[in-house]
Amino acid sequence: MRKGLLIVISGPSGTGKGTVCDVLRKNNPDIAYSVSATTRASRPGEKNGVNYYFHTREEFERMIENGELLEWAEVYGNYYGTPLKKIEEKLAQGIDILLEIDTQGAMNVKKKCPDGLFIFLVPPSLTELEKRLNGRGTETQESLDRRLGSAVAEIEMGKEYRYVVVNKSVETAANEIAEIIKAERHRTDLNIDMLNSLKQRKEIL
Ligand code: ADP
Ligand code: 5GP
Numbered sequence: 001m002r003k004g005l006l007i008v009i010s011g012p013s014g015t016g017k018g019t020v021c022d023v024l025r026k027n028n029p030d031i032a033y034s035v036s037a038t039t040r041a042s043r044p045g046e047k048n049g050v051n052y053y054f055h056t057r058e059e060f061e062r063m064i065e066n067g068e069l070l071e072w073a074e075v076y077g078n079y080y081g082t083p084l085k086k087i088e089e090k091l092a093q094g095i096d097i098l099l100e101i102d103t104q105g106a107m108n109v110k111k112k113c114p115d116g117l118f119i120f121l122v123p124p125s126l127t128e129l130e131k132r133l134n135g136r137g138t139e140t141q142e143s144l145d146r147r148l149g150s151a152v153a154e155i156e157m158g159k160e161y162r163y164v165v166v167n168k169s170v171e172t173a174a175n176e177i178a179e180i181i182k183a184e185r186h187r188t189d190l191n192i193d194m195l196n197s198l199k200q201r202k203e204i205l
Helices: 017-027 057-065 084-092 103-112 126-136 141-160 170-184 192-199
Strands: 006-010 036-038 052-054 069-075 078-083 097-100 117-122 163-166
Touching: 006 017, 006 103, 017 097, 017 170, 036 057, 057 069, 057 078, 069 084, 069 103, 078 084, 078 103, 084 097, 097 103, 103 141, 117 141, 117 170, 126 141, 163 170
Parallel strands: 006 097, 006 117, 036 052, 117 163
Antiparallel strands: 036 078, 069 078
């Protein structure tokens, strides 16, 4: 059996990570998705357990203390973190799992899981990023300024990722990410068990 691939996607807020990941997940239902924990307020339409697990700061701090998170970070004044249990379960079952997290969290995952697949999504321009963030209409002016103010520093962090994908068209970006994942699934380090099985005269497909 092939080992599961830990897929990490980051990019400046407003780039379209959520939108592109939704299409990616719809087109590739075999990829599991990690639902993050957060202390930020839910946006209209967001559901607990689907978009995020919404927690108080006290609850979140307890999760950190109990070692329940693979990584966590404070982003734009709120805590965000990746629950560890589901990641461990899926990877052990040979299922690929997708994390959509910020650059600080991604760098912590990279330290713990250097064999993960790190993809950085960027907008076609900063003007377009601003337009998308404004257009989403979910942020207060303060939150908007914070997100736009971090964009350039976030883009600099893109150099730490293995792949860069431009989100001009959602479908194209989702397809490009799917192709990267498809190729990475053939990495030798994920397929050592398969090679060993073949040596032992076992059927591998
Ligand atoms: P992120 O998750 O990176 O913060 P979202 O997925 O919420 O970003 O997208 C931000 C806004 O930009 C949303 O209103 C979304 O509909 C829009 N958007 C996303 N991708 C594109 C695209 N390729 N072209 C135009 N608008 C887009
Ligand atoms: P938003 O509030 O727009 O949903 O997300 C804000 C930022 O937090 C985005 O950059 C998003 O990728 C990041 N984020 C979401 N979940 C997690 C997580 O579990 N861990 C970390 N470190 N960042 C996250």
